[in-house]
Amino acid sequence: MTTAPSAAVPVMLDLRAHLRPPASPDGYVEMWNRLEPVLVTLDPRSGPRICLDMAEEGTVTVLFLSPATAPVPFSANTPFAVRGILEPPRVRYSCATCRREGATTYAPFTCTGCGSDERPGRVCDAHAVFLDGSLRTSCAEHVPVCRCGRTARAWCGGPRCRSGRAWCSDHLVRHRGDASVEYCLECHEERFPACERSGCTGTGLTRCEHRDPNDGKPCDRRMCAEHVTRWRIYGDRSPGLALCARHHGGLRTASPDTLVALILMGTAARAQSRRGSRQGSRRSAFLPRIGIVRHIFINTCNRVLDMGTLDSLFVQLQRDLQHRKAVAGGRGLTEAALRLLDQHAASRREDVQRFRDSHTEGKEHFARLRALLQQSGKYELADAITFADYRPKSGILFVRVPQEMRSRFIGSGGAVVKDLRARLGVNIQLERE
Numbered sequence: 001m002t003t004a005p006s007a008a009v010p011v012m013l014d015l016r017a018h019l020r021p022p023a024s025p026d027g028y029v030e031m032w033n034r035l036e037p038v039l040v041t042l043d044p045r046s047g048p049r050i051c052l053d054m055a056e057e058g059t060v061t062v063l064f065l066s067p068a069t070a071p072v073p074f075s076a077n078t079p080f081a082v083r084g085i086l087e088p089p090r091v092r093y094s095c096a097t098c099r100r101e102g103a104t105t106y107a108p109f110t111c112t113g114c115g116s117d118e119r120p121g122r123v124c125d126a127h128a129v130f131l132d133g134s135l136r137t138s139c140a141e142h143v144p145v146c147r148c149g150r151t152a153r154a155w156c157g158g159p160r161c162r163s164g165r166a167w168c169s170d171h172l173v174r175h176r177g178d179a180s181v182e183y184c185l186e187c188h189e190e191r192f193p194a195c196e197r198s199g200c201t202g203t204g205l206t207r208c209e210h211r212d213p214n215d216g217k218p219c220d221r222r223m224c225a226e227h228v229t230r231w232r233i234y235g236d237r238s239p240g241l242a243l244c245a246r247h248h249g250g251l252r253t254a255s256p257d258t259l260v261a262l263i264l265m266g267t268a269a270r271a272q273s274r275r276g277s278r279q280g281s282r283r284s285a286f287l288p289r290i291g292i293v294r295h296i297f298i299n300t301c302n303r304v305l306d307m308g309t310l311d312s313l314f315v316q317l318q319r320d321l322q323h324r325k326a327v328a329g330g331r332g333l334t335e336a337a338l339r340l341l342d343q344h345a346a347s348r349r350e351d352v353q354r355f356r357d358s359h360t361e362g363k364e365h366f367a368r369l370r371a372l373l374q375q376s377g378k379y380e381l382a383d384a385i386t387f388a389d390y391r392p393k394s395g396i397l398f399v400r401v402p403q404e405m406r407s408r409f410i411g412s413g414g415a416v417v418k419d420l421r422a423r424l425g426v427n428i429q430l431e432r433e
């Protein structure tokens with residue numbers, strides 16, 4: 001090139017219709033070496049834009065940026081200056097599946113299976129696979145696999161998986177309330193546990209609250225709202241302990257110390273679960289006072305225990321638990337149970353004392369009742385009746401009367417007992433047998 005650079009012919013190369021544009025400066029030099037011999041044979045006056053056919057590579061268009069000043073004709077010595085190159089647009093995110101087939105396609109979706117550790121691979125509209133339950137995508141080759149090894153069909157939106165695990169058809173169950181949602185078997189069982197009653201299709205949302213009195217193990221059988229039975233031990237303060245059919249059925253024949261242990265363990269488990277979660281949002285669990293426990297015994301197994309006996313059952317239980325704690329260490333439930341017993345002790349002392357006081361008062365009423373019977377010549381009745389209970393607040397004296405003497409004690413139309421009530425000044429009730 002002998003001419004001064006200022007005389008060079010300015011051109012621009014348009015490679016947008018070229019199928020394999022050079023990837024490096026060396027590639028451009030090589031391409032130019034092939035173009036230049038053709039270029040010098042052209043007449044720049046035939047147009048500012050001349051299309052050159054590069055056979056299977058496509059076409060290259062040469063743009064003369066200043067055709068008027070170009071020498072005519074070109075010679076082998078004519079210098080050219082390439083002022084610019086128009087390249088075909090590059091696809092930054094191209095589909096990995098399409099690439100394997102030799103095509104470049106824009107890929108808006110990702111496939112982690114195709115990618116590297118730092119960047120997920122890409123997949124195009126046509127090759128993207130979506131499974132129900134999530135907007136996550138993959139290519140056909142990297143569709144998630146179920147735990148059993150088969151290709152998954154949907155993501156589980158259940159409480160355990162939270163759309164993070166995909167399962168095959170065999171391991172998916174439709175949501176009961178919404179058929180468009182599917183859960184894996186485990187999530188379905190957790191969300192919709194079966195009721196323990198055989199044949200029941202209800203959801204067992206309530207767990208049996210029975211705890212083994214010895215090791216505290218929960219029963220945890222599940223019951224639906226219809227088949228749950230409640231052992232009403234908290235009065236109106238709280239719903240009673242939920243029990244399965246087996247454990248509810250066993251109450252009637254259970255021994256007093258077992259019943260007291262069940263009340264304690266069930267309440268301790270409630271107290272424990274309420275301590276951990278959102279303190280204060282729910283009412284804490286408390287043991288029923290022994291006056292209530294006395295009624296629980298009457299209603300549950302038809303036993304009448306006096307307050308002193310009831311108190312001693314709790315005291316014995318406390319000793320057992322303290323011993324267990326010393327031997328095996330205090331587990332959560334044992335600790336919670338001992339805490340409840342500590343809180344309970346003061347009200348128990350109070351209740352026992354009040355019972356003793358009223359007992360004394362009741363015994364006095366009873367002695368007067370017996371005297372009244374003797375005064376009216378009813379010696380046999382006076383000997384047969386026994387003291388049962390006295391309620392100072394309501395002024396009721398409970399007496400036990402043998403079955404065969406009840407009608408004599410009551411009198412026709414209740415005349416005898418009415419007269420006794422009036423003379424004694426307290427309400428007299430027959431203890432139910």
Ligand SMILES: [Zn+2]
Pocket residue numbers: 095096097098099105123124125126127
């Ligand atoms: Zn593709």
Ligand SMILES: [Zn+2]
Pocket residue numbers: 111112113114115121138139140141142
């Ligand atoms: Zn893939």
Ligand SMILES: [Zn+2]
Pocket residue numbers: 146147148149150167168169170171
């Ligand atoms: Zn499976």
Ligand SMILES: [Zn+2]
Pocket residue numbers: 156157158159160161162165183184185186187188
């Ligand atoms: Zn699941």
Ligand SMILES: [Zn+2]
Pocket residue numbers: 195196197200201202223224225226227
């Ligand atoms: Zn049921």
Ligand SMILES: [Zn+2]
Pocket residue numbers: 208209210219220221243244245246247
């Ligand atoms: Zn149970």
